[in-house]
Amino acid sequence: MSTFRYIIRDTFRLLSRHWGLSFLTLVTAVAVFYLVGASALFVLNSKYLVATVEGSLTIQAYVEDTPEAMEAVTSRAAAFDCVSSVEPITSGQALERLRARLGNQADAVTLLGQNPLPPSVEIQVRKAAFASVVAREMISMPEVEDVVYAGELAERLESISAFVSRLSLVVLLISVTSAALVLFNTIRISVYARKEEIDTMLLVGTTQFFVSFPFVLQGVILGAVGALLSSLLLGFSYGFAVDALHRSLPFLRLISDPKLVMRLSGVLVLGGVSVGWVCSWLAVSKFVRSASRPH
Amino acid sequence: MDIRISGVTKTFKPDITALQDVYLTVPRGDFVYLVGPTGSGKTTLMRMITREVIPSKGQVAVGESNLRTLSNLDLAFYRRDVGVVFQDFKLLSHLTVFENVAFVQEVIGIPPGEVKRRTAEVLEKLGLWRRRFLFPEQLSGGEQQRVAIARAVANSPSVLLADEPTGNLDVHTAEDIIRLLHSINASGTTMIVATHNQYIVDAFRQRVVELRRGRIVRDEKKGRYESDVDL
Numbered sequence: 365m366s367t368f369r370y371i372i373r374d375t376f377r378l379l380s381r382h383w384g385l386s387f388l389t390l391v392t393a394v395a396v397f398y399l400v401g402a403s404a405l406f407v408l409n410s411k412y413l414v415a416t417v418e419g420s421l422t423i424q425a426y427v428e429d430t431p432e433a434m435e436a437v438t439s440r441a442a443a444f445d446c447v448s449s450v451e452p453i454t455s456g457q458a459l460e461r462l463r464a465r466l467g468n469q470a471d472a473v474t475l476l477g478q479n480p481l482p483p484s485v486e487i488q489v490r491k492a493a494f495a496s497v498v499a500r501e502m503i504s505m506p507e508v509e510d511v512v513y514a515g516e517l518a519e520r521l522e523s524i525s526a527f528v529s530r531l532s533l534v535v536l537l538i539s540v541t542s543a544a545l546v547l548f549n550t551i552r553i554s555v556y557a558r559k560e561e562i563d564t565m566l567l568v569g570t571t572q573f574f575v576s577f578p579f580v581l582q583g584v585i586l587g588a589v590g591a592l593l594s595s596l597l598l599g600f601s602y603g604f605a606v607d608a609l610h611r612s613l614p615f616l617r618l619i620s621d622p623k624l625v626m627r628l629s630g631v632l633v634l635g636g637v638s639v640g641w642v643c644s645w646l647a648v649s650k651f652v653r654s655a656s657r658p659h
Numbered sequence: 660m661d662i663r664i665s666g667v668t669k670t671f672k673p674d675i676t677a678l679q680d681v682y683l684t685v686p687r688g689d690f691v692y693l694v695g696p697t698g699s700g701k702t703t704l705m706r707m708i709t710r711e712v713i714p715s716k717g718q719v720a721v722g723e724s725n726l727r728t729l730s731n732l733d734l735a736f737y738r739r740d741v742g743v744v745f746q747d748f749k750l751l752s753h754l755t756v757f758e759n760v761a762f763v764q765e766v767i768g769i770p771p772g773e774v775k776r777r778t779a780e781v782l783e784k785l786g787l788w789r790r791r792f793l794f795p796e797q798l799s800g801g802e803q804q805r806v807a808i809a810r811a812v813a814n815s816p817s818v819l820l821a822d823e824p825t826g827n828l829d830v831h832t833a834e835d836i837i838r839l840l841h842s843i844n845a846s847g848t849t850m851i852v853a854t855h856n857q858y859i860v861d862a863f864r865q866r867v868v869e870l871r872r873g874r875i876v877r878d879e880k881k882g883r884y885e886s887d888v889d890l
Binding site: 367369370381560561563564565566567568569570571572574575656658659 | 671706709710711712713731732734735736737738739740743749751753763765766767768771810814
């Protein structure tokens with residue numbers, strides 16, 4: 365119990381004795397974890413946007429005006445695993461839709477005389493990448509007269525999504541490595557500043573654990589507090605960004621679930637603790653091992 | 660605890676022999692002056708007893724412990740029973756006198772109440788109680804040395820090693836320090852004092868072990884600093 369009290373006291377002594385260095389590390393940790401969190405939010409939102417667009421991506425296959433053709437195309441489309449829904453649309457239904465879309469100008473369709481709209485099958489795919497595959501299959505069927513879908517958009521969305529994921533992974537790696545290096549060096553400087561003290565401690569019979577643990581806790585505290593502060597900053601700035609974007613570009617929807625930011629904060633703090641722990645342990649254990657080694 | 664050094668040789672890289680074929684036994688409660696010119700191997704011998712240095716050949720055993728085979732944890736526990744007084748004191752400059760003495764007890768997990776009681780007792784005994792709130796740089800050389808001794812004896816070690824404890828002190832202060840070491844020895848602590856101070860060795864006649872070029876050349880029961888015979 366006394367040992368634990370001394371370790372806690374030593375940890376806070378370490379933080380306060382080198383307060384300038386601790387503060388600088390904290391600021392860097394906040395900046396770096398903010399970057400990590402922001403890139404995570406960027407990835408999540410871009411995936412969310414892609415998923416939203418993909419969800420409304422429809423392949424319209426126009427078919428011959430016979431019940432057999434409609435049946436054949438519907439069953440063929442439904443056989444794909446990547447297809448989420450298939451809806452046959454008769455000429456009459458297509459006309460009704462058009463009327464509904466025109467609203468108070470719906471009477472204009474009477475000018476067309478006979479219904480010119482062909483029957484079709486509306487196919488929705490789970491992911492944009494599957495759209496072109498399904499479209500190619502449909503057009504190869506003799507019952508299908510034409511296929512319309514936003515093929516280019518689908519492919520672009522897919523490549524943007526992949527690029528964003530890769531870029532964010534790189535940003536994430538660079539950020540975490542920077543945080544790790546800053547923490548590692550701070551702890552190392554603290555260790556070297558206390559070299560004489562550590563030598564004396566080891567010589568009077570202090571265990572390596574007692575010598576090392578305050579440094580490890582110092583790293584953990586800096587990492588965790590840095591991540592926590594960055595989470596708060598991230599929460600505020602993300603909320604502000606969502607509101608501002610909603611006002612200026614109402615059609616562009618970002619994830620606005622408060623649980624997401626909470627969960628992300630949890631991950632960041634956990635990351636801060638882990639990075640702090642690993643880096644400070646690496647920095648101090650090597651030094652203490654070498655200081656304890658006899659000549 | 661008794662100290663047994665058997666056939667110890669220590670060679671440092673590239674090819675410096677600090678000790679050569681040294682045999683020395685110091686029974687429990689003994690007081691030994693380790694004398695010899697600079698570079699004769701006194702400090703190396705002391706550092707072998709704290710296991711800062713391990714022999715290239717031979718064995719060092721203290722009490723039940725064979726120092727070569729100690730694990731890191733066992734070494735920590737072993738060192739709690741061996742006090743060391745350095746010539747340059749090695750006091751921690753950011754801690755007060757009281758904190759310096761308390762520190763060595765805290766780091767081995769002694770409860771705070773016990774640390775306070777023991778520290779007060781040791782400081783009182785060494786005449787440092789009124790100086791307890793001062794920092795090392797505010798003390799004289801003699802006072803700093805007494806703090807170093809207080810720190811070394813705070814954990815009541817069975818063995819006390821003092822490397823040139825009177826090195827930078829005037830004759831009177833040096834005599835005070837040696838009297839203090841003798842009083843600690845009188846309570847049963849095995850004591851090894853490395854010194855160049857002829858006056859002290861001759862005034863307090865004790866066992867004298869002389870080292871030259873890494874070899875023991877003299878081991879006398881109540882010896883003087885200089886040998887009576889030409890070595």
